[in-house]
Amino acid sequence: MKILSPIRMKKYDQFAINTWGIPGPVLMENAGRSTYRLLKEEYLEPGMTLAVVCGRGNNGGDGFVIARYAVRDGFSTTVFLLCEPSDLKGDALLNMQLFRSLPGTIVPVSGGELKGLDQYDIIVDAIFGTGLTKEVRGLERQAIDEINHCDATVIAVDIPSGLEAEKAVPLGTAVKATHTYTYGYAKLGQIIYPGVLYTGRLTVIDISLPPSAEENVGIDAYLVDGPMLRGFYRPRSPHSHKGTFGHVAVVAGSTGKSGAAIMASQAALKIGAGLVTAVIPATLGPVVETKLTEVMKYPVDDRGTGTFVTSSYEELRAFLEDKDIVVIGPGLGASDETTAVVRRLYAEVDKPFVVDADGVNAFVGHGDFIRK
Known part of the structure; x- marks a missing residue:
């Protein structure tokens, strides 16, 4: 398995957008749609309810894509937005607007505390992405602690919020996910301890990054796993x-x-x-x-x-x-x-x-x- 640092992963995104001309909204759509597809296959059952906790950045935009597909398929879905809708920009704003065209619910909680998550079957963590470097404070910290106190299945979008994506340590606190769907490549913080304990199961999702980008951007590490070892064997x-x-x-x-x-x-x-x-x-x-x-x-x-x-x-x-x-x-x-x-x-x-x-x-x- 190929492993990237968060800095190198950002270079891949930039390469896809600037060199190959893949628009940012397309990458976000690919990420969110694929996450929802796997979430539905592995966890969703008829009548289940979803809470999608979105931050103000692109990770929150991924959460809105997931929520949109869930509403489309008839699942009762509530987005808890940890800022005012007017604070969103770029691709995240676009996907919030798309979500608003459907009968889903957005609950802004920027002025208070996040409550009520314990009534949902599945919680999608879309608060922070892999770029987080500062200690989590304020509303986001309270939201992460609330998620961790629930008995629901917790799905992390790209990385458990609060987990440092290179050093694998929680920045004050971090979501303890049941399953993490990460984009493009696995991150260092997801495959070394203690990050593994927060990541849960890990699935790498293809978001249409061009394979040739590896020659230009590089790889930070390789995880020796079953597929790699099996690749060494030859027919006898x-x-x-x-x-x-x-x-x-x-x-x-x-x-x-x-x-x-x-x-x-x-x-x-x-x-x-x-x-x-x-x-x-x-x-x-x-x-x-x-x-x-x-x-x-x-x-x-x-x-x-x-x-x-x-x-x-x-x-x-x-x-x-x-x-x-x-x-x-x-x-x-x-x-x-x-x-x-x-x-x-x-x-x-x-x-x-x-x-x-x-x-x-x-x-x-x-x-x-x-x-x-």
Whole structure:
């Protein structure tokens, strides 16, 4: 899954509008219509009532689009507007005017407190979007707290209001959503904690941003998820065998941390390696032998220390020469001799390496090895 910061997401919107010529109202219509479609498919049942809590910005405009489609389909829908109608501008104003042409209800609450949400089946949070950077105060804070005290299903539009979209922290307070429908791309604040706890389920909605924009605007991060991992797999011929799919050497383990070597080796097999050998300090041999069946074991002399030592290097290097992949690090420990062995293997063995855990620690203060 591709992840954006709020600043980069804003650049995508600008690219779509200024470079591709997609009008802002079209993007808002796409966002609101798609949100309503999924909301209806997943949550709405005949006779249900909706409360849409709208702020004064574009997030509120998205809320008006959702409310318009709900009214069109016969659902009793009330929009609670956290400002005066005259405060709205641009695309949000346009969509409020469109909503007014239907028999829905707008309740301005700018002069008092938001009350009565507990009587609705579904609450749509359209107060703040991903651009929020200041602490939530006043009426908006009271509205968010009111939403959080209701037992209704809460749907967040783009991001739970009050959640900082990059650092994943509530700005004073934040809506605790049942489900968040976000637009274009997932945001950093939705996939790291504590933001995950406020986001609930997360669905990314296509709002017609041109895919080519990625080449111009870029991506901030990737979330390793099921679809990404499945994309790495290739069809396997019935004529293949274990030697077809490579030999992984897992250099891991030390006294008290044999479990790391065992689990990493099992994971290598599960992910599809044809052959896996756990390369371990010899002292760990009896423990690892009893725990691993399919994985082969190669104990390396450790002088009885339970960890790799300087004299282990030549034996390690010789064994790794004909392997396809080297996994190094899980449970190795952080002794000076062990970390020196890790760095030397990485520098001198010409194989693809997966460096993890204590393997990463071995390079602290030795960034020149990584650059090479």
